[in-house]
């Protein structure tokens with residue numbers, strides 16, 4: 001079983017604070033000069049889920065949303 005969790009960032013909310021990058025730099029990136037975060041991966045498996053959930057909770061702009069396609 002490997003239902004991936006879909007990660008999305010609302011560019012209208014993101015202020016490029018970069019907290020998510022600090023928590024999971026393999027998924028989130030703020031390129032130099034960018035005003036919004038860039039997703040390096042749009043879906044994550046269980047090993048990354050905890051950090052991605054922490055990033056979503058830590059985001060001051062509430063810009064990160066997570067969606068699991070199938071919830072058992």
Ligand code: SF4
Pocket residue numbers: 009013014015016017018019020021028030036037058059060061062063064
């Ligand atoms: S923590 Fe939120 S506001 Fe900051 S870069 Fe990440 S998504 Fe954007």
